[in-house]
Amino acid sequence: MDNDSFNKPSSDLIGDILKEYTKTGGMDNLKGAGKPISEEYFSGDIFQHFQKIAKDAGFKPHWLKLQHEIKDELAEIARKFAVCEKEGLQFRVTKVNEKIMEYNKACPPPLQKGTVRLETIDNASSRW
Structure with a gap:
């Protein structure tokens, strides 16, 4: 049996993208380049480190965005309910419950x- 059939070339898509990005100068002026990595990145849970880095970069998780949407929608529904504009509110409550x-x-x-x-x-509006 031919040994080459077991060693077929594989494609590293992410590696290829990074190599191309480096060739075009995309890695030249990165924030923190040349500085030592903080010791805290080498200790503890990887997921916690990811969350900290993502938070520092301004990333908001999907559930947090949903929380703000739900809060705003509930406040609007409560406002309309208080002034007796009840048309279509039950449908909106159903949609908010789907988001919840x-x-x-x-x-x-x-x-x-x-x-x-x-x-x-x-x-409910005050709880959110």
Whole structure:
């Protein structure tokens, strides 16, 4: 049997992209280039380090964006409910509950919240 059939060339897509980016000068002026890496990056949990780096870079997790959307939507529904503009509000509450379910699937367990009802929208709006 031919040994070359076992050693077929493989493609490293990310490696190729990085090599091309380096050739075009994309790695020349990176923030922190030439500085030593902090010792804290070598200790502890990799996921925690990722979260810290992502937070420092301004990244917001999807569930946090959903939390802000839900809060704003609930405040708007509560405002309309208070002035008796009730047309279409039940549909909007249903849509918010769908977002809450999505939020609960993505957020840390201690931050999960229950669905809301139109009758208790004011109270739910203050909780979010």
